[in-house]
């Protein structure tokens with residue numbers, strides 16, 4: 001579970017304070033995949049980073065009691081001068097997993113041929129996206145964090161393979177997806193929330209969340 005307890009977060013832009021969350025409290029429960037709808041710049045990435053523990057709230061607490069992934073696309077743990085193989089094996093060991101399995105799973109899924117043995121710094125942005133998505137799916141988490149603002153892959157075959165593995169994984173785990181469009185959430189999420197005026201409004205269904213989101217967009 002991830003629980004936000006009275007969390008406030010804002011950024012000072014030099015002229016004003018940009019509020020992302022204002023004493024917001026909500027929970028992500030295991031087994032209830034959540035989609036968060038918010039317009040661009042509202043703070044989707046910041047919230048995902050707080051869930052992952054990469055960013056701290058200004059006030060309040062973020063309680064994390066499950067195995068929570070790094071955000072999809074996050075390359076913080078990946079060393080550019082090392083190859084895909086070396087990174088996959090190193091990260092497998094960090095998570096206490098079988099390095100042979102993680103390496104071969106990533107090699108198979110990301111489909112970047114000989115580049116898997118080349119330094120990650122030489123990868124194109126599409127290759128990097130495929131590598132980080134593959135790595136995330138090779139590790140086992142209870143909650144997967146996906147920021148659709150991250151570079152998406154344009155490789156149709158990869159998207160199909162990775163999408164079906166993610167859907168399979170979601171039978172036993174939970175996902176949090178943030179997006180500015182409801183369509184992205186439809187595939188993965190049962191419930192949904194709308195980020196608005198520093199609060200996260202939770203709904204049981206995506207339909208209900210869409211109603212508030214569309215109303216906001218047109219008012």
Ligand SMILES: Nc1ncnc2c1ncn2[C@@H]1O[C@H](COP(=O)(O)OP(=O)(O)OP(=O)(O)O)[C@@H](O)[C@H]1O
Pocket residue numbers: 011012013018020038039040041042043044045046047149180
């Ligand atoms: N370190 C920072 N200092 C100042 N402002 C910041 C900082 N980080 C983010 N912001 C601002 O906070 C707001 C929310 O940023 P965030 O990246 O979380 O939004 P987002 O909803 O993910 O945006 P997008 O959909 O465009 O990716 C933006 O206006 C951004 O410019």
